[in-house]
Amino acid sequence: MDTTAEPIALPGASAREPHDQREHLMFDPRPRGEMNAMVMESMHKTSKKFWGVVIFLVLTVLFALLGAWAYMIAEGMGVTGLTRPEYWGIFIVDMVFWIGISHAGTFISALLRVMKYEIRRPFTRAAELMTTFGLIQAAICIFLHLGRVWLGYWLVPYPNGRAIWPNFHSPLMWDFMAITTYVIASTMYLFMPLIPDLAMARDRSTGWRKSLYRYLSLGFRGTEPEWKHLKTAMNIFAFAIIPVMFSVHTVVSWDFAMSTRPGWNSTIFGPYFVIGALHSGIAAVMIVIFMIRSTMKNMKYFIRPEHFEFLGKLSLIVSMTWAYFFFNDYLVPWYGGNKFEKLLLDFHSNGPFAYVWVTMLICNIVIPWLILWNKKWRSTPWVMLLVGIVINVGMWIERFIIIPVSLNITRMPFTWRVYKPSIEIPLTIGTFALFMLLYMLASRLIPLVPVWEVQEGQSAHILRKVGKAVIPTVSNVD
Amino acid sequence: MADTLTLLALFAEIDPSVSAIDKLHEMGITDEKLNVISGIPLNHDVLGRPNLRTFIPRLAMGGAMIGLVAALFLIFGIPGLYPLTVGGQPVFPFPPFLIVGFELTMLGLMGMAFLGLLLAGRLPSYEPKVYVPEISDGMIALVFSCPVEQQAQFEDALLSMGAEQVQPVEASTL
Numbered sequence: 001m002d003t004t005a006e007p008i009a010l011p012g013a014s015a016r017e018p019h020d021q022r023e024h025l026m027f028d029p030r031p032r033g034e035m036n037a038m039v040m041e042s043m044h045k046t047s048k049k050f051w052g053v054v055i056f057l058v059l060t061v062l063f064a065l066l067g068a069w070a071y072m073i074a075e076g077m078g079v080t081g082l083t084r085p086e087y088w089g090i091f092i093v094d095m096v097f098w099i100g101i102s103h104a105g106t107f108i109s110a111l112l113r114v115m116k117y118e119i120r121r122p123f124t125r126a127a128e129l130m131t132t133f134g135l136i137q138a139a140i141c142i143f144l145h146l147g148r149v150w151l152g153y154w155l156v157p158y159p160n161g162r163a164i165w166p167n168f169h170s171p172l173m174w175d176f177m178a179i180t181t182y183v184i185a186s187t188m189y190l191f192m193p194l195i196p197d198l199a200m201a202r203d204r205s206t207g208w209r210k211s212l213y214r215y216l217s218l219g220f221r222g223t224e225p226e227w228k229h230l231k232t233a234m235n236i237f238a239f240a241i242i243p244v245m246f247s248v249h250t251v252v253s254w255d256f257a258m259s260t261r262p263g264w265n266s267t268i269f270g271p272y273f274v275i276g277a278l279h280s281g282i283a284a285v286m287i288v289i290f291m292i293r294s295t296m297k298n299m300k301y302f303i304r305p306e307h308f309e310f311l312g313k314l315s316l317i318v319s320m321t322w323a324y325f326f327f328n329d330y331l332v333p334w335y336g337g338n339k340f341e342k343l344l345l346d347f348h349s350n351g352p353f354a355y356v357w358v359t360m361l362i363c364n365i366v367i368p369w370l371i372l373w374n375k376k377w378r379s380t381p382w383v384m385l386l387v388g389i390v391i392n393v394g395m396w397i398e399r400f401i402i403i404p405v406s407l408n409i410t411r412m413p414f415t416w417r418v419y420k421p422s423i424e425i426p427l428t429i430g431t432f433a434l435f436m437l438l439y440m441l442a443s444r445l446i447p448l449v450p451v452w453e454v455q456e457g458q459s460a461h462i463l464r465k466v467g468k469a470v471i472p473t474v475s476n477v478d
Numbered sequence: 479m480a481d482t483l484t485l486l487a488l489f490a491e492i493d494p495s496v497s498a499i500d501k502l503h504e505m506g507i508t509d510e511k512l513n514v515i516s517g518i519p520l521n522h523d524v525l526g527r528p529n530l531r532t533f534i535p536r537l538a539m540g541g542a543m544i545g546l547v548a549a550l551f552l553i554f555g556i557p558g559l560y561p562l563t564v565g566g567q568p569v570f571p572f573p574p575f576l577i578v579g580f581e582l583t584m585l586g587l588m589g590m591a592f593l594g595l596l597l598a599g600r601l602p603s604y605e606p607k608v609y610v611p612e613i614s615d616g617m618i619a620l621v622f623s624c625p626v627e628q629q630a631q632f633e634d635a636l637l638s639m640g641a642e643q644v645q646p647v648e649a650s651t652l
Contacts, residue, residue, distance in 0.1 A: 032517055032616025168553050169567055174577045181585040188592045195601075196614075200517075202652065203611035214652060218602035221609045221652070226599045227519035228530045233595040236538050237588055244584050251577065455616065456518040459492075 021463055021472060024306055026118055029458040032451070038298035039197075039447045040204050045297050046444065057437040065430025068423050069144065077147045081421040086407040088145075090424035093399045094431055095141035096273075097280065098134045099179070099252055100395065104281025105131025106186060106245040110238040118474055119310050121457045122302040125197075125450045126292055127285050128190040133438045134284075135183045137431040142179075144427055171254045178251040182244055189237045192230060195220045197447040212445075249277045256402065262333070262340040263406040272325040279322045279364065280395035282315050286388035288439070290381050292448055302449045305379040312378030315391065319368040326364075340411055347409045348401060352418050356397055356405070363394025483626050484608055484648065485633070487641040488617045494640030495618040496525055501639055502622060505632065513621040517614050534594035538587045545586020549579040606649035617642070 021027040030038075072079055082089045108127040112120035143149045154166070166173050199220040202213035220226055253273035256264040266272070286308065293303040333341035348357045367390050377383045404419040442448075460475045489495035495514075502512060509528055514520065522529045553575040561569050595601070613619050620641075624632050633644045 032614075036615060167562055167564065168556070168574050168578055169562075169564055169571055174574065174581075177578050177581045181581045184585060185588045188588060192592070192595065196517075199652075200614040203614045214604070215602075217652075218596075219604050219607065219652060220599075220601065221607060222515050222517055222613055224514050224520075224522070224525075224527065225530055225532075226601075227516070228522075229532050229534060229595050229598040231519055232532050232534045233591045236535065236591040240584055240588050240591075244581070244588075247577075247580060247584075452518050459518065 021470065023304065024472070025122060025302065025304055025454065026457050026461040026474070027463065027472065028301075029455075030301070032455050035301075035451050035454065036200055036204065038301060039449050039451055040201065042296040042298050043201075043444055043447065050295075050440070054437065054440055057433045057440070060433035061430055061437055063430075064426040065140075065434055068426045068430065072144075072147075072423055072427075073149065079423045081419055081424060083417075085410045085412070085415040085417070086404045086419045088407060089404045089419060090400070090421045090428055091141050091145035093396065093403050094428050095138045095145070096252055096399045096403070097396050098138035098141060098431070098435075099249060100273075100277035100280045100399075101284045101392075102131040102134035102138065102182070102186070102281070103245055103249060103274075103277040104285045105129070105134070106189070106241050107278055107281060108285060110189070110241050110245070113234075113238045114242065118457050118461070119307065121453045122449050123285065123289050123307055124453065125190075125194070125446070126288050126448050128186070128193075129439065129442055129446070129448070130281075130284060130288055131186045132183075132190050133435050133442075135179070135186065136438065137435050138179065139183070140431055140434070171251070171258045174251045175255055178244075178248045182248045185237070185241050185244055189234075189241055192234055192237065193450055193453065194446065195230065196222065196452045197450055200451060201447060246274055249274045261406070262338065262409075262411075263344045263402070266329055266333075268325060268329050268332075272322075272329055275318060275321050275325055276395055276398060279315070279318045280392050282311055282318060283388040283391035283395070286311050286315070286384045287392070290385040290388070292443070293381060296443060296448070299449070302454065305381065308381050308384040309375060309379040312372045312384055312387070315387070316368060316372035319365060319372070319391070323365050340409070344406060344409050348405065351405075351408075353401065353405050357401055360394050360397040360401060363390045364398065367391075481626060482623045483629060483646045484621060484623050485629065485636075485644060486608060486610060486647040487620045487636040487644045488610070488612055489620070489640060490617060490642055491640070492520065492524065492618065495620060498620060498636055498639040498641060499525060499527070501635055502620065502632075505635060507622045507624070511622055513608075513619075515609070515613050515619040515621060517616045517618075520618070532594075532598055534591055534598055537594035537597070538591040541590025541593075542583045542587035544590070545582040545584070546579060548586070549575065549582040552582070553578055604652070606651050608647050608649050609652055610647070621647070 080089065080091075105127040108120060109124040113124070143152055146152050166176075168174075195217055198213050198217035199222070202210060202217050205213055250270035250273065253269040257266055257269035259265060289303050289307060289311075293299045330345065334345055348354070368387060371377050371383065371387055404421075408418055409416060457474075462473050462475070463470050464473050465471070487498065489498065499512065499514070503509075514525060514527065554570055557569045563569065608621050610617075610619065620636070629646065636644045
């Protein structure tokens, strides 16, 4: 079915206006068969360079993640930089970071779907995939931190041999419940809108791919009842997963805030963590869609400057909100004058990690505010890639300051020391490599653009003439 | 030889397919006997077809209740079975229930919504079905059964309504 959103011929109107509308994906429709072919080609065509990067990442995962992890298991947690008073180090920093990354998938996909933001359509899948793979890294970080990882099943609420049940008074138990819920829900939420695209891939594949897509598409054809049930389930998920998303990072923040430790015991930590998660997550979406656009065939048609521009605006708002929460979280303890709180704040801004603290503010506030106000820069993909990387560096640092740096200063001065990570560094590199590896492999198997959603959006967009102006109009297709 | 056969008509655009549905109604094919298969979801209002009911929301609400009951068991049942006294804290704490209760309620709701999609859509289903790959290329297919002797009559009518192609089809493996 060809969509018909041709620009209106406008006698006497500026010739520039219809041309401008064509810059928007929703006003530049192509036949569905052509879009299918473009997406399938992007999945099938791989260069030697692609496989070279894959091999490099596999080796990195083998040595930096699995090798280092095996060494840590064999030698014990003593090989890490963790010791009194920093019992929580980079593993927890990484866990919070990856959970934060995972928030953008839900935010972009669910919230924008509920709010009927049409611009979301081509990159929801890329963001949802990021959620699932981000959560896998977060889970790995939890297991890294466990040390005796083979006893991880003790977290599961069933009686063990000693009849000790998990303590539901503990924020760590809440964390387990929240993350488990989010992993399961976001995986289902990724899969549901994927079914029609898997059916499309099934119709255009042969050999093992055909068998794989046939199995995964569950026999979907696109009948009226199938679409009706799919849309209903997706709507339920879109509404239900948003509060779950907010709850997950709030509960993660309570791992810290429920303690009486200076720097952690804050009533604002919940929303502060949530906004931080969105800050890093949206920046990560910018990075991911830049990589998809620049490395995969035909993706420039689907991922356009308008999408970077939109994410840039969103990122600017989130950056301002993050700054507001940061200031709030700083001002109240500073004003309160508690001795240990003031010591900690002074340690952050003037201690051995002062340069890290300043870098965080530059990355999370100064650079985004200097760049993202400008529409031209927001619409320039490589600029947005750099901003995305800078924000993620800043947000990783923020978690680093909150967790191990804040643990340096306790109420017992004889325990004060400066945290020096060791094996945590290769393990962190390993989780980043695994994330990239999973994403690259998924890009060969999963249509990263939800073609049916793009076509559905294009079919709902028309241009209409009001006076001498051409007005983009979208009808409600849901 | 069968008395009836299944015809599949392919349309490139929405409007002719909607007109064709009206024409089929006139020729005695009721909504119950007509299937519309498309590459994007088409609202029943667009097609002029009856709104299908779905039990997924009710199933999801049921799932939410199951999740809530599971949370009640975890928070109040477990400390009842194995009292865990932590300094100064109640054995049956209410605030943690709100957290665990919320998470499990939402998990139950979404889990059952997903299960509902599979049950209501009768998925997965790998048996042979009537389908042509052009549908995922954006074509709209009208599928219905008609008496063999009326095949030509239906084909002519649908082609005159703008069908790109009308063909007898049999179920095949997707």
